[in-house]
Amino acid sequence: MSWWTIDETHDPARKSWVESANGHSDFPVQNLPYGVFAPAGEAPRIGVAIGDQILDLAACAERGLLPPNVADVCLDDTLNRLLALPIKPRGELRRTISDLLTRTSFRGSLSDAIYPAAECTLHLPARIGDYTDFYVGIHHANNIGRQFRPDNPLLPNYKYVPIGYHGRASSVRPSGEPLVRPKGQRKPPEADTPLFGPSVRLDYELELGVWIGPGNELGDPIAISEAAEHIGGFCLLNDWSARDFQAWEYQPLGPFLAKNFHSTVSSWLVTPEALAPFRLAQPPRPEGDPAPLAYLADVDDQTHGALALTLEVWLSTAKMRDEGLDPVRLSTGPASSMYWTVQQIVTHHASNGCNLQPGDLLGTGTISAPAREGFGSLMELSEGGKRTIELPGGETRTFLEDGDEITLKASAEAPGRATIGFGECRARVLPARS
Amino acid sequence: MSWWTIDETHDPARKSWVESANGHSDFPVQNLPYGVFAPAGEAPRIGVAIGDQILDLAACAERGLLPPNVADVCLDDTLNRLLALPIKPRGELRRTISDLLTRTSFRGSLSDAIYPAAECTLHLPARIGDYTDFYVGIHHANNIGRQFRPDNPLLPNYKYVPIGYHGRASSVRPSGEPLVRPKGQRKPPEADTPLFGPSVRLDYELELGVWIGPGNELGDPIAISEAAEHIGGFCLLNDWSARDFQAWEYQPLGPFLAKNFHSTVSSWLVTPEALAPFRLAQPPRPEGDPAPLAYLADVDDQTHGALALTLEVWLSTAKMRDEGLDPVRLSTGPASSMYWTVQQIVTHHASNGCNLQPGDLLGTGTISAPAREGFGSLMELSEGGKRTIELPGGETRTFLEDGDEITLKASAEAPGRATIGFGECRARVLPARS
Numbered sequence: 001m002s003w004w005t006i007d008e009t010h011d012p013a014r015k016s017w018v019e020s021a022n023g024h025s026d027f028p029v030q031n032l033p034y035g036v037f038a039p040a041g042e043a044p045r046i047g048v049a050i051g052d053q054i055l056d057l058a059a060c061a062e063r064g065l066l067p068p069n070v071a072d073v074c075l076d077d078t079l080n081r082l083l084a085l086p087i088k089p090r091g092e093l094r095r096t097i098s099d100l101l102t103r104t105s106f107r108g109s110l111s112d113a114i115y116p117a118a119e120c121t122l123h124l125p126a127r128i129g130d131y132t133d134f135y136v137g138i139h140h141a142n143n144i145g146r147q148f149r150p151d152n153p154l155l156p157n158y159k160y161v162p163i164g165y166h167g168r169a170s171s172v173r174p175s176g177e178p179l180v181r182p183k184g185q186r187k188p189p190e191a192d193t194p195l196f197g198p199s200v201r202l203d204y205e206l207e208l209g210v211w212i213g214p215g216n217e218l219g220d221p222i223a224i225s226e227a228a229e230h231i232g233g234f235c236l237l238n239d240w241s242a243r244d245f246q247a248w249e250y251q252p253l254g255p256f257l258a259k260n261f262h263s264t265v266s267s268w269l270v271t272p273e274a275l276a277p278f279r280l281a282q283p284p285r286p287e288g289d290p291a292p293l294a295y296l297a298d299v300d301d302q303t304h305g306a307l308a309l310t311l312e313v314w315l316s317t318a319k320m321r322d323e324g325l326d327p328v329r330l331s332t333g334p335a336s337s338m339y340w341t342v343q344q345i346v347t348h349h350a351s352n353g354c355n356l357q358p359g360d361l362l363g364t365g366t367i368s369a370p371a372r373e374g375f376g377s378l379m380e381l382s383e384g385g386k387r388t389i390e391l392p393g394g395e396t397r398t399f400l401e402d403g404d405e406i407t408l409k410a411s412a413e414a415p416g417r418a419t420i421g422f423g424e425c426r427a428r429v430l431p432a433r434s
Numbered sequence: 435m436s437w438w439t440i441d442e443t444h445d446p447a448r449k450s451w452v453e454s455a456n457g458h459s460d461f462p463v464q465n466l467p468y469g470v471f472a473p474a475g476e477a478p479r480i481g482v483a484i485g486d487q488i489l490d491l492a493a494c495a496e497r498g499l500l501p502p503n504v505a506d507v508c509l510d511d512t513l514n515r516l517l518a519l520p521i522k523p524r525g526e527l528r529r530t531i532s533d534l535l536t537r538t539s540f541r542g543s544l545s546d547a548i549y550p551a552a553e554c555t556l557h558l559p560a561r562i563g564d565y566t567d568f569y570v571g572i573h574h575a576n577n578i579g580r581q582f583r584p585d586n587p588l589l590p591n592y593k594y595v596p597i598g599y600h601g602r603a604s605s606v607r608p609s610g611e612p613l614v615r616p617k618g619q620r621k622p623p624e625a626d627t628p629l630f631g632p633s634v635r636l637d638y639e640l641e642l643g644v645w646i647g648p649g650n651e652l653g654d655p656i657a658i659s660e661a662a663e664h665i666g667g668f669c670l671l672n673d674w675s676a677r678d679f680q681a682w683e684y685q686p687l688g689p690f691l692a693k694n695f696h697s698t699v700s701s702w703l704v705t706p707e708a709l710a711p712f713r714l715a716q717p718p719r720p721e722g723d724p725a726p727l728a729y730l731a732d733v734d735d736q737t738h739g740a741l742a743l744t745l746e747v748w749l750s751t752a753k754m755r756d757e758g759l760d761p762v763r764l765s766t767g768p769a770s771s772m773y774w775t776v777q778q779i780v781t782h783h784a785s786n787g788c789n790l791q792p793g794d795l796l797g798t799g800t801i802s803a804p805a806r807e808g809f810g811s812l813m814e815l816s817e818g819g820k821r822t823i824e825l826p827g828g829e830t831r832t833f834l835e836d837g838d839e840i841t842l843k844a845s846a847e848a849p850g851r852a853t854i855g856f857g858e859c860r861a862r863v864l865p866a867r868s
Contacts, residue, residue, distance in 0.1 A: 129603060129604055130602055130603050130604050135687060145686070148686070149686070155685050155686060157619075157621075157628075157682055157683060157685065160621075160627070161619055161628075161682070161683050163683070163686075163687055163690075164687070164690050165599065165600070165687040165688050166599070166600035166601055166602055166690070166694065167600055168564055168600055168788060169563060169564050169603070170563055170564050170652075170788070170791055170794070171652055171788055171789055173652070179653075180653035180787050182786035182787050183655070183786060183787070184785060184786045185591075185594060185595055185727065187591075187594075193594070193724060194591075194594050194595075196727050196728070196729055196785075218604075218605055218607070218695075218696065219614035219695075219864075219867060220867070221617070221867075242786070245786070249591060249595050249597070250686070250687075250688075251589050252579070252583070252589060252597075252684070252688070253569060253599040253684075253688040253689065254599050254684075254687040254688020254689075256597075256598050257782075257783075257785065257788065260600065260786070260788045261652075261653075261786040261787045261788050262787075290627060293628070294630065295630055351630075351691065352617055352618045352676070352679070352691040352694070352695040353616050353695045353696075354602060354605055354691065354695050357604055430653075433653060433654070433655075
């Protein structure tokens with residue numbers, strides 16, 4: 001799987017002529033994530049984040065600076081065709097961009113193809129065909145399962161089936177776009193009949209998003225040994241959840257209106273190539289757990305199928321912002337608390353012949369670490385609303401209030417390697433509409 | 435809601451100069467469903483079914499025969515922009531097409547814009563953004579619920595919440611395209627661990643499909659009084675299901691691989707306008723059932739929110755075809771056995787602000803009549819595989835075998851009105867791939 005290969009683009013000694021990429025940045029020249037951006041008053045186009053700037057890839061293509069076989073897809077206003085590229089041309093594109101941003105000979109000629117990110121609008125990176133959410137964070141599954149089904153937190157299928165369900169593609173939004181508090185049905189235990197109104201248990205969920213690269217034809221499964229080749233990129237995903245609606249509606253067909261009112265993704269697509277130096281062995285399954293069935297078992301996955309990512313959740317409230325207080329970190333933990341690798345969820349998804357398409361989005365499900373400081377949702381941190389979370393400035397929370405802003409962050413670290421980040425996945429809660 | 439208005443296009447005395455439309459046909463001139471078709475060797479375009487012919491709407495637009503404000507969307511190769519039209523121009527387009535196909539003065543000039551349907555390929559009518567499946571067939575919910583949860587067939591939320599879940603848009607296919615028997619995990623009661631392999635309980639589901647017309651913005655619900663205006667059309671939907679996978683995977687997040695390997699829709703989009711003469715009062719809720727919550731309650735719905743449709747399921751097996759035997763009808767029943775109207779599922783879907791888009795597809799869920807002759811799936815007809823169904827030629831079935839072909843049909847009938855049909859929703863089961 002050549003996209004896991006470490007090459008000169010990962011060399012930690014590489015510097016960019018974009019100065020801001022060489023200090024403390026999510027986007028050093030070793031990262032090179034793709035996105036779709038619009039300079040003020042101009043049309044959206046494909047770009048690459050570098051420090052606090054964006055390189056206009058369409059301009060590079062028009063100037064003949066990109067490999068001829070991939071230049072065309074860089075002229076689109078979504079990444080869908082770029083995501084469909086096989087590994088080889090994808091790698092060539094990465095090496096070319098790395099050269100453009102490191103060789104000082106390009107500094108002058110590209111000066112008008114570089115934009116300050118702060119002056120640009122970031123769009124969704126791809127037109128999402130289908131969005132699927134999984135449930136691979138086993139500590140989250142245990143924590144939540146205990147609240148919804150105290151006698152039966154982890155169902156018998158969990159350790160065989162990478163549990164997933166289809167979500168809503170139309171309401172996935174890029175970082176920065178606020179969400180409206182949803183209305184819906186909830187049934188408090190003491191009520192005889194359900195009530196309809198704004199959610200009173202609005203929550204976030206810390207997830208990793210996976211962008212599908214090359215797809216598969218309907219009817220043709222993806223072998224586990226080939227799953228990595230179908231992964232086009234990674235992002236952060238906040239799967240906003242109305243816990244009160246969820247508890248009332250989710251049986252027997254799963255979450256629906258509790259989830260589909262808004263989902264936020266980070267705007268930059270971090271490539272598998274960029275993450276090559278940050279592979280980890282998949283944590284061994286606990287003693288006594290069954291081995292994955294053959295179609296999900298891969299030696300390669302077991303030795304380096306996981307990713308060395310640190311995930312964080314930050315909150316700022318309206319009052320905190322008014323008082324000039326910094327956001328507070330609600331949790332941090334490793335992304336390795338996943339019972340199934342992203343390769344396994346890709347293979348499972350296509351195992352019945354379901355066709356995945358370039359630009360489809362998969363969510364891992366909430367990733368919680370075993371201990372409280374790594375819990376990935378308020379439902380877990382507040383123990384279903386029973387435990388109060390103290391905030392700077394004297395406020396408390398069990399669930400989200402209007403004006404609250406949640407920011408997810410991720411960074412990949414490994415000894416002797418340049419740390420790379422995902423950019424932010426941020427959104428603020430607006431009041432329910434009357 | 436003006437699309438329920440009955441006008442001259444519904445006049446049963448109207449005849450078309452396309453002779454085959456005037457006899458026994460699903461597509462008399464009172465119907466005029468839209469679709470996307472390709473004449474042999476030519477590009478796909480928008481057409482209208484008339485008898486056993488198809489009128490090329492793009493050709494009509496190019497010749498200046500359509501209202502200027504809608505001609506442009508008829509040049510597309512999907513119905514998405516046509517579906518986005520408001521009611522008024524949609525009605526104008528229908529009246530214009532009705533005139534083109536009834537006035538004999540157009541017979542000569544349109545002779546090269548009419549194609550025999552049998553020589554054309556039918557495509558999906560729209561690019562489906564999101565596909566959502568509901569569960570409004572209460573007899574089906576009871577029948578299936580009893581098998582999955584004998585002690586608890588209908589959960590407490592059923593009579594308050596129009597239960598639905600997101601399905602897979604990418605694997606929705608037009609009538610005629612065969613499906614591959616899916617592989618997946620199943621756990622027979624006697625097995626210690628699940629097995630992976632071809633489904634041994636493959637089933638169909640008889641559903642009505644609803645195509646969304648004009649959409650709503652994220653965050654803006656659709657009032658029940660306005661829901662009808664967001665309905666762009668109807669079709670038949672076969673929600674193929676692997677019952678063995680479903681039983682093992684569906685908890686806690688709902689059906690996933692048991693459903694998303696293939697869904698078949700009939701290729702013609704029957705408009706709400708065409709169905710105006712076939713409205714029915716929503717059947718009253720049984721004594722003791724709760725009234726719908728206010729956001730789902732509409733006087734108009736109660737008086738004429740349902741549709742007078744008769745639904746049918748037909749089966750032919752490989753052996754029956756070899757022996758020259760006709761297909762056998764497995765069931766027939768009215769579409770009125772729905773606990774919620776299509777207007778109610780549209781409003782519920784958007785009640786949390788979820789944005790629906792033109793060309794989205796909603797399924798009603800399996801529509802079963804109360805009695806056995808109207809059961810809409812083999813799971814119900816065979817009582818979960820316990821009861822054998824006898825077929826002509828001596829075969830029996832509990833679930834589907836390779837080579838079996840299922841055809842769904844629907845027709846709308848009302849006294850003094852021309853009967854209209856939906857065309858067929860047909861697909862054949864291919865063996866699992868090795």
